[in-house]
Amino acid sequence: MSSALLAVELAYWQQTVIRALVGLVAVLLPAGTLVYLFLFKMMSFMQSRLGPMEAGPYGSMQLLAEVGKFLQKEDLVPRAADRIVFKLAPFVVLISTFLLVLVIPAGPDLWFIDIDTGIFLALAVSSISVIGVLMAGWASASKYSLIGGLRAAGQLVAYELPLVLAVMGVVIQAGTLNMQGIVMAQATGEIFGWGGIGNPFIITQFVGFAIFIVAVQAELTQPPFDMPVAESEIVTGYLTEYSGLRFLLFFIGEFATAGIFAALAATLFLGGWYVPGLDPTSNLFNVIGPAVLMGKMILVAFLIFWFRFTYPRFREDQLQQLAWKVLIPLALANIVVTGVLKVVL
Amino acid sequence: MTTVPDTRKLAYIAGQASDARVNVEFESDGMVLNLGPQHPATHGTLRVIVKLDGERVTAAEPVMGYMHRGYEKLAEVRTYPQITTLVNRIDWLGSFANEVPFILAAERLMEVEAPPRAQWIRTVLFELSRIANVVLFLGDMGVQLGAVTPVFFAFRDREFVLNQIEAVTGGRFHPNFDRIGGLKDDIPKGWVDETRGVLDRIRTFCDEMEDLVTGNEIFQARTRGIGVIPADVGLSYGLSGANIRASGVDWDLRRDGGVGLVHDRLDWKVWTHPDGDSFSRYWVRLQEVREACIMVDQLLDGMPSGPIMAKVPRIIKVPAGEAYVETENPLGIMGFYVISKGDLVPYRVKIRSASFNNISITPWLLKGVYVPDVVSILASLYFILGDIDR
Numbered sequence: 009m010s011s012a013l014l015a016v017e018l019a020y021w022q023q024t025v026i027r028a029l030v031g032l033v034a035v036l037l038p039a040g041t042l043v044y045l046f047l048f049k050m051m052s053f054m055q056s057r058l059g060p061m062e063a064g065p066y067g068s069m070q071l072l073a074e075v076g077k078f079l080q081k082e083d084l085v086p087r088a089a090d091r092i093v094f095k096l097a098p099f100v101v102l103i104s105t106f107l108l109v110l111v112i113p114a115g116p117d118l119w120f121i122d123i124d125t126g127i128f129l130a131l132a133v134s135s136i137s138v139i140g141v142l143m144a145g146w147a148s149a150s151k152y153s154l155i156g157g158l159r160a161a162g163q164l165v166a167y168e169l170p171l172v173l174a175v176m177g178v179v180i181q182a183g184t185l186n187m188q189g190i191v192m193a194q195a196t197g198e199i200f201g202w203g204g205i206g207n208p209f210i211i212t213q214f215v216g217f218a219i220f221i222v223a224v225q226a227e228l229t230q231p232p233f234d235m236p237v238a239e240s241e242i243v244t245g246y247l248t249e250y251s252g253l254r255f256l257l258f259f260i261g262e263f264a265t266a267g268i269f270a271a272l273a274a275t276l277f278l279g280g281w282y283v284p285g286l287d288p289t290s291n292l293f294n295v296i297g298p299a300v301l302m303g304k305m306i307l308v309a310f311l312i313f314w315f316r317f318t319y320p321r322f323r324e325d326q327l328q329q330l331a332w333k334v335l336i337p338l339a340l341a342n343i344v345v346t347g348v349l350k351v352v353l
Numbered sequence: 354m355t356t357v358p359d360t361r362k363l364a365y366i367a368g369q370a371s372d373a374r375v376n377v378e379f380e381s382d383g384m385v386l387n388l389g390p391q392h393p394a395t396h397g398t399l400r401v402i403v404k405l406d407g408e409r410v411t412a413a414e415p416v417m418g419y420m421h422r423g424y425e426k427l428a429e430v431r432t433y434p435q436i437t438t439l440v441n442r443i444d445w446l447g448s449f450a451n452e453v454p455f456i457l458a459a460e461r462l463m464e465v466e467a468p469p470r471a472q473w474i475r476t477v478l479f480e481l482s483r484i485a486n487v488v489l490f491l492g493d494m495g496v497q498l499g500a501v502t503p504v505f506f507a508f509r510d511r512e513f514v515l516n517q518i519e520a521v522t523g524g525r526f527h528p529n530f531d532r533i534g535g536l537k538d539d540i541p542k543g544w545v546d547e548t549r550g551v552l553d554r555i556r557t558f559c560d561e562m563e564d565l566v567t568g569n570e571i572f573q574a575r576t577r578g579i580g581v582i583p584a585d586v587g588l589s590y591g592l593s594g595a596n597i598r599a600s601g602v603d604w605d606l607r608r609d610g611g612v613g614l615v616h617d618r619l620d621w622k623v624w625t626h627p628d629g630d631s632f633s634r635y636w637v638r639l640q641e642v643r644e645a646c647i648m649v650d651q652l653l654d655g656m657p658s659g660p661i662m663a664k665v666p667r668i669i670k671v672p673a674g675e676a677y678v679e680t681e682n683p684l685g686i687m688g689f690y691v692i693s694k695g696d697l698v699p700y701r702v703k704i705r706s707a708s709f710n711n712i713s714i715t716p717w718l719l720k721g722v723y724v725p726d727v728v729s730i731l732a733s734l735y736f737i738l739g740d741i742d743r
Contacts, residue, residue, distance in 0.1 A: 054502055055501070055502050055506075056505060057505060151384060151387075155408070155724070231499050231500065232499065234499060238499060240496060240497045240499065241724055241727075242724070243392070317501065317502055318500065318502060318565075319499075319500055319569065319571055320495060320499045320500035320566075320569065320571050321498060321500075321571070321575075322571055322575070323575060323725045323726065324408060324723065324725065325723070326574055
């Protein structure tokens with residue numbers, strides 16, 4: 009939050025506290041929304057059932073009940089586990105989530121950090137979670153966890169590349185790595201001289217968007233790419249030995265990251281906090297920006313979860329083939345075409 | 354009386370546990386992974402010990418018996434009418450079908466024959482329990498491959514079939530309805546029309562599964578060419594049912610067996626598939642559910658009137674002799690070998706259940722596949738734990 013928005017000048021520690029609190033909200037609110045909206049309700053409707061109905065009106069308090077349940081559970085550590093690494097792993101995963109949210113702007117003056125390498129930082133810190141997953145898989149001293157952890161590591165490393173390459177097209181078109189700059193480029197852009205709706209990059213970068221969504225799906229280890237936690241094969245992979253609060257942290261990390269990646273996709277391809285027809289520099293967006301971003305995020309997350317509840321999962325080797333033989337060549341071709349058109353037009 | 358110290362007891366238990374592993378020779382390279390007996394993939398307590406090199410299976414060994422309930426022995430101390438209660442629980446998803454071969458064997462020993470109407474209703478319930486059984490497989494296969502949605506559809510539509518079975522027999526899961534010489538009761542009023550509605554639902558369900566599961570590219574990538582059983586290997590391992598028909602063997606006891614059900618008076622088709630892989634096993638079962646719907650439709654059309662019970666004495670004493678009857682049950686061939694010494698209870702009952710033989714091919718079949726395929730192949734072989742261990 010830039011302090012310029014507030015009328016009073018705040019001390020550094022006050023700013024830090026505000027940032028931390030807002031960051032907490034920015035991580036937990038999308039996570040909670042996605043869990044309730046999609047995991048509890050949409051999934052239930054797709055499977056011809058109602059989902060939670062008892063806790064609160066229409067089951068809306070179910071999430072609090074679940075959190076309360078997890079908090080009460082015993083924090084078990086396997087006897088053979090590497091205790092320190094085992095206990096540390098969920099936090100490492102969560103750190104990556106919290107760092108990811110930093111770069112996403114929610115309005116012209118609403119941002120945590122506004123740096124020139126915004127998207128680069130986001131993609132870099134998203135890889136930290138791999139370390140946490142590997143730590144969890146190895147330290148659990150369980151064969152299922154080990155297989156799950158190794159699968160996750162292989163998968164996350166393989167899908168970093170298409171993720172980065174898919175974003176390259178957007179970066180070339182916007183001419184900047186700065187997230188705020190990418191939003192502005194879409195808000196002020198024109199489609200063949202017509203600036204009615206700006207130029208959301210999904211129109212020109214639809215290939216990039218598709219690759220990005222597929223890669224995000226794999227990064228989140230969600231079906232059809234959920235081999236690391238494939239419950240019918242290796243119980244729950246690296247999560248097998250976790251219980252109580254630490255499992256909850258992994259769970260929050262998973263869904264918060266889903267929300268943040270969806271927000272990232274919304275920012276990169278759907279114009280972020282911008283709504284067509286309004287002046288992108290107006291102060292109004294500092295008020296409605298977060299809501300707009302949230303709306304677009306839910307739209308993208310709907311796609312992600314729709315796939316999640318519909319498809320069976322790939323096998324590990326098929327997953328790698330998809331990444332290296334299909335997605336990466338496609339992403340490279342997309343970059344080449346984008347670059348050529350950028351120069352020509 | 355001497356007391357055994359705790360350390361000795363623990364050592365004994367550990368020794369017993371290691372005995373179970375003895376078939377897999379432990380070597381320092383590779384990893385031995387224990388799938389089960391409590392594992393989300395095995396809907397019951399099957400234990401598969403797999404030796405891995407990376408993710409590739411180098412040896413697999415199914416360990417059975419965690420759910421052994423001793424039905425063959427228990428049958429020896431129960432009168433004939435009481436035994437159907439036990440055999441209900443062998444394949445618990447298609448319970449009524451279990452009763453049929455036993456009752457037929459007992460009828461053969463007693464030289465009685467059920468009246469035509471009883472035979473027709475028997476066949477209707479036999480096919481309905483096949484639908485109730487296989488429909489669940491069609492959904493469950495998706496779960497094993499990571500798609501959770503189909504199984505909810507399966508449970509939803511299976512419920513209607515169970516309601517119909519319950520309307521006749523009074524039991525959703527364990528009807529215990531078949532009697533020596535006929536059936537316990539006639540079908541209730543209005544049941545025929547309701548059943549036709551249910552059959553329509555099942556047909557819709559089959560279409561849905563064709564869209565949602567067999568039409569899915571990932572499902573095809575995961576099952577086509579995976580777990581191929583050549584016909585001769587399948588036969589040598591004693592596979593039966595849809596598992597062997599998916600390998601191209603045109604063999605169905607409902608058509609070829611000629612036992613006391615009325616399948617031979619119906620117009621239906623035995624489906625086979627030449628490939629023998631997981632996909633074809635799924636596909637054949639899907640067609641068999643459709644075929645079962647056709648059969649039930651015809652059975653309801655042509656059901657004769659008349660009594661449902663032949664003349665049998667109140668206290669059933671089966672004359673001395675031996676009889677073996679096998680029928681084409683939902684999981685494959687199920688046979689009962691009954692030896693009677695002219696008593697109230699059978700002298701010996703040997704149960705040939707389909708899943709036990711179907712699962713015996715796993716050491717051959719799982720060699721060289723990846724861990725995810727272990728799950729999909731096991732799922733496609735479709736076993737019920739109660740049917741393996743009895």
